[in-house]
Amino acid sequence: MAQNVNVLTLTDKKNRCALCYFVWMSEASVESDGKDAFVVYNGVRIAKRGQPNTPEAGTWVPLEPGFRVFYTGYPAKLVIERDGKIIKNIW
DSSP states (O other), X not given: OOOEEEEEEEXXXXXXXXXXXXXXXXXXXXXXXXXXXXXXXTTEEXXXXXXXXXXXXXXXXXXXXXXXXXXXXXXXXXXXXETTEEEEEXX
C-alpha cells in the first residue's frame, strides 16, 4: 500500500522539537483491467463497477469492508466514504 508522507518539524533555539506532525496524502484512482473498472485507494481495490444487466448495474460494489463509493452532484464527483465519513473526492 503506497502512501505519501509529508513531515513538518519546527525546532526551538536548543534544537528541541517544538511542533512535529505528519500529513497523510492519500491516492485514489479509477482503473480498468480490460473487463472491469475499479476504484483504487492507496493501492487497494476498494470497489468494482457493477456489470450491465445485473442488480448492481450503474453502481460501485464495495470490495473492502467499511468502504462506500458513489457519484454526487453535477458535474458528477466520485466520492469515497469509509465508515460513514467522506475521505476522498475524485474529479
